[in-house]
Amino acid sequence: DATPITVETSVPFTAHNCEAPSRTVETTAQELVGFFRIMALMRRMEIAADSLYKAKLIRGFCHLYDGQEAVAIGMEAAITKKDSIITAYRDHCTFLGRGGTLLEVFSELMGRQAGCSKGKGGSMHFYRKEAGFYGGHGIVGAQIPLGIGLAFAQKYKKDESVSFALYGDGAANQGQLFEALNMAALWDLPAILVCENNHYGMGTAEWRAAKSPAYYKRGDYVPGLKVDGMDALAVKQACKFAKEHALKNGPIILEMDTYRYHGHSMSDPGSTYRTRDEISGVRQERDPIERIRKLLLSLDLATEKELKDTEKEVRKEVDDAIAQAKESPMPDPSELFSNVYVKGYGAESFGADRKEVRAVLP
Amino acid sequence: DATPITVETSVPFTAHNCEAPSRTVETTAQELVGFFRIMALMRRMEIAADSLYKAKLIRGFCHLYDGQEAVAIGMEAAITKKDSIITAYRDHCTFLGRGGTLLEVFSELMGRQAGCSKGKGGSMHFYRKEAGFYGGHGIVGAQIPLGIGLAFAQKYKKDESVSFALYGDGAANQGQLFEALNMAALWDLPAILVCENNHYGMGTAEWRAAKSPAYYKRGDYVPGLKVDGMDALAVKQACKFAKEHALKNGPIILEMDTYRYHGHSMSDPGSTYRTRDEISGVRQERDPIERIRKLLLSLDLATEKELKDTEKEVRKEVDDAIAQAKESPMPDPSELFSNVYVKGYGAESFGADRKEVRAVLP
Amino acid sequence: KEMTVREALNSVLDEEMSADPRVFLMGEEVGEYQGAYKVSKGLLQKFGPERVVDTPITEAGFTGIGVGAAYYGLRPVVEFMTFNFAMQAIDHIINSAAKTNYMSAGNISVPIVFRGPNGAAAGVGAQHSHCYAAWYGSCPGLKVLVPYSSEDARGLLKAAIRDPDPVVFLENELMYGERFPVSAEALDSSFCLPIGKAKIEREGKDVTITAFSKMVGLSLEAAEILAKEGISAEVINLRSIRPLDRSTINASVRKTNRLVTVEEGFPQHGVGAEIGMSIVEDSFGYLDAPIERITGADVPMPYAANLERMALPQIEDIVRAAKRVCYRSVPMAATA
Amino acid sequence: KEMTVREALNSVLDEEMSADPRVFLMGEEVGEYQGAYKVSKGLLQKFGPERVVDTPITEAGFTGIGVGAAYYGLRPVVEFMTFNFAMQAIDHIINSAAKTNYMSAGNISVPIVFRGPNGAAAGVGAQHSHCYAAWYGSCPGLKVLVPYSSEDARGLLKAAIRDPDPVVFLENELMYGERFPVSAEALDSSFCLPIGKAKIEREGKDVTITAFSKMVGLSLEAAEILAKEGISAEVINLRSIRPLDRSTINASVRKTNRLVTVEEGFPQHGVGAEIGMSIVEDSFGYLDAPIERITGADVPMPYAANLERMALPQIEDIVRAAKRVCYRSVPMAATA
Ligand SMILES: Cc1ncc(C[n+]2csc(CCOP(=O)(O)OP(=O)(O)O)c2C)c(N)n1
């Protein structure tokens, strides 16, 4: 059902150097049902990744996004695939939001050929350029200038689109943010910096890492907005506002107040630097999926049964995708030497024992 | 004469996140006469360096400080040698202010053994640790975290002293400033960031390099003060204030409004990106030496003749030092391999042709 | 007694901080979190937040601060969560730390240790697997140490912390949990290994194998297999990349007349290239076969397990190369 | 026709920007100031501030921005005032540029050129004289080009800008003003040199000398002197450090049976070490003498003119080494 309805955001926006947008957000039953579905799918996907990791089918780092889903989907609801998104290593759901498939996700996580990076990237390195998703970056802070570079290119090509660069509260202290933001402001680039403040950078609480944890204000001379990142509609409203702002006036910072339920990565139980009460409190009071569930029920846009069915469906979707991913073969050994360059000019490349393994790069 | 007198600063201080200090500065005839003398000496030294460069006795880069002398001496007047100073490549006068000698300066500039770095550092790399001077750094911005590290050590050792990190308006955009300042603020370090705003970073006017050229405000959550950097007494007042502040409350930024008369380095005529009128305007209206000369004359603390004599004396001092420096030999070839390490463990080191030149490191 | 490499490193930090009040540790998660890999476990509790300093994720900033503190006379130990992240700070390691004693003709020395895991871990992909031994090892002014065993870890980290110059100390995440026997001597708080000296881990007479860090273990296993086939391999644990112990390596090759170098870093301009050239320069006439290198593959590190395995030296690669230099004349196949 | 290296580089930027609207130049002082070394003279006037972008002194930031723009499909040319300053941005060159095509299995390519003066200039001291050829040359995903002459500058910079991968383009400040003859072919706007191919600058039969950038000139002068003493030296201008043209070098050494490598960078893990090992691996049996390296001295660059001279390869060093490999058996003196 596409009839417009309006909903108030949970809390007002807090603005820095700009006028806050209205708390009244336009939406539709269709959109809300969609929000519920995709967030439930994301949640299920991340839980399944956790299990696969524990079953040793996923290796290395694996950073899960459960708790933060509203940021990914609220942002998508406000923009198009012509707009660019770039994020850090916590990238599974952002990739899904850009139209990536579960099969690609699970195959990549398990290092299989069907992965979005053919198994060569791993958990932190998902991309989907055709839908404006530029990764998937493992070095804290690096994606911020990269994202501003995307905005540079958009302006250069007069594409009338914008770029969203997502980063954490920990990354918010990185010097390259301030360097790149200065240039974005000098050159009026259509760049939106989205600080996903989940209040911890690994085991470090925001206030231990930042003298001023008011991240929406950290742009100083650049406008900012603090947003309830657990409220998909607030995120959507903020991103819409930011996109308009950025096309007209250049960069803006959105601080999303959000939370990660899991530990930082799989080796972190996530419970030594915060209390279990804190986690369960957020789950009970601010969970982004539960918020939409309540909204759908209270507005009579869906029944409990319908929502439960949806949850069952996504569970099956996830299970099917995992089964399919497990069928996908490991990458062919020849992939070791592919993609080092786009153009290899026939140069030689070497394996560990160069007398045994060498390749001519195409 | 050490009788206290009071003088008003040229313009009021502009404060950010703090209360500005009073415009009324305490000084003495002795101090003012000293200011005149040392600034005249610095000016003469830099002019002489210019000539030596043109005579090809100085090589490579050579960044002159004429115009900015009041910053170096005003700062010294407010602090002791227990306080630390660190600066960039425009370091000749700062070194002199810390008690370095003309002979060391000119010998270093000409690459002679009597140089403060035995001729091995060159123009950009003067040091005098015994008097709290930590260089002399060629990489734009690097000295800022280094200086904050000095403050870290002062606090760690409970030395009750402070560190001044000097940097230019161009360097003020460097990300490492924001990274290190955040830590200085988190840890309450006695660090004073001194932005010597001479309005150009090489050929780039401040407003072309910074969206917000209000450098005293760029610390955002850190207090700042804008100071007339052409007025030695204002500089002294600000540094005194900043030192007290830093010992009590942690970091503070001082923006010194100043001017370099010379081009950026010797290859820059300094006239393509600014007008000759601008330069001569500053010379006529804001020159730091002329300001002190006028003050001394108007307060009857010195006669025109005395000041002229002083100028003659410093000219001779400079000429003598140059003559002496020219007598100093080039460093001994063995110096090629000295100081690579404090402790070389008898390791071998190689010259360009290792079969011809090698050394055992002590 | 046995000890893991992690325990060895932890015990050194503890002992050296106890012995010298100028020594402090800074880095991400070193304090309250007890270290990303728990190397600094217990230190915050023992020495307090002034000496075990949790930093924000700002490598350029805190490395610069560490170097500045060293200028002043403290003895910082700067931990990088991995050396990949040190690229954000490498200007301070090279320009602010390595070159300052020289530029100042000795006026400012820089007693600092940069440490953390280097090279590949398991399944962490291209941005988290780079080995920097060759890069840092090329820079005069730095010392570069590469422990293999727990005894190495103790003796070399102590030497690094007590050294008056900047030391890059390259650990390996996959070795932290490895358990090694440790001598009583090595457990003494005065124990120190000499900087710039390699260790012959296993004597042999037919072929010399040089390795560092985790690759020493693989080389020892390869030597074991080779022994069964009648080849006596001498395994040299480099311990120090800079200064490089040319004399020990040359002496060994003069005895065995054959050399295989092993490293997990990229091949071009690597440690193996340097060691090989050093033999060519000083012991050319002693070589009975061309030198062989076993290295990381010349590609960014792939994630998939099968590709990752191919991208890193395996025991069979070392065995194969050693056999080649011992039995076969080198194939003079045209270079591609 | 003759042309300086500066003019050659300038003409390429002009032509490539004219030919491809995706190409733009960014860096410090590239626009209004016309380039710190005037390489970009006139370009701002011709192409406007959208395509000739003056940046603040924030290398990490603008390099990241350049790489991001390349992800999107532009073809940035990022100028570093010198490559020393690129250390502030090296994480983006390695992790964001070099590794991305691989990590994304080809989804995101990174067509970008990083260029600027590399290595020593005259009297600029330790922090401004580092040669990074070996560092960048070790990294898969990067291409590393090193022009010597004006023709090199034209052909290689064009190749770099048109290449779909990240290219590190290492110039030399002291060469900007050098004047070289340029063929009509090289003046054509379609002129391009192949990436990964070395050039035999001078044919010879007694000894091979490899060199790159400014050192090619010194090697040619050395060859001139050697010729007078009856030694015919073949001088190879590497042009490309990565890919390294192993086949040209090996073929030459198989002919001359002797090799001297020349570079101005630090010796350990340098380009000479790699070339030497490549010969040992592929042409060991052809060597009539041990390979020799001439390199920068293993010290930070001193300022004083006499020490600086000692710290850099001189013509007489090359001559001496070439004579050694040609006439004398190598002295087997104990390694120190
Ligand atoms: C430059 C750098 N330093 C350290 C790390 C290790 N590391 C990975 S994620 C992380 C914490 C980041 O926290 P935050 O930015 O808040 O993002 P979140 O994980 O909460 O999403 C750290 C320290 C890294 N990847 N890159």
Ligand SMILES: Cc1ncc(C[n+]2csc(CCOP(=O)(O)OP(=O)(O)O)c2C)c(N)n1
């Ligand atoms: C990281 C880095 N980038 C570029 C340079 C080249 N450079 C040297 S000084 C300078 C201008 C600095 O201007 P500013 O900070 O205002 O200081 P000023 O020279 O005016 O004293 C530049 C670009 C450098 N030394 N380091």
Ligand SMILES: [Mg+2]
């Ligand atoms: Mg966080």
Ligand SMILES: [Mg+2]
């Ligand atoms: Mg300036």
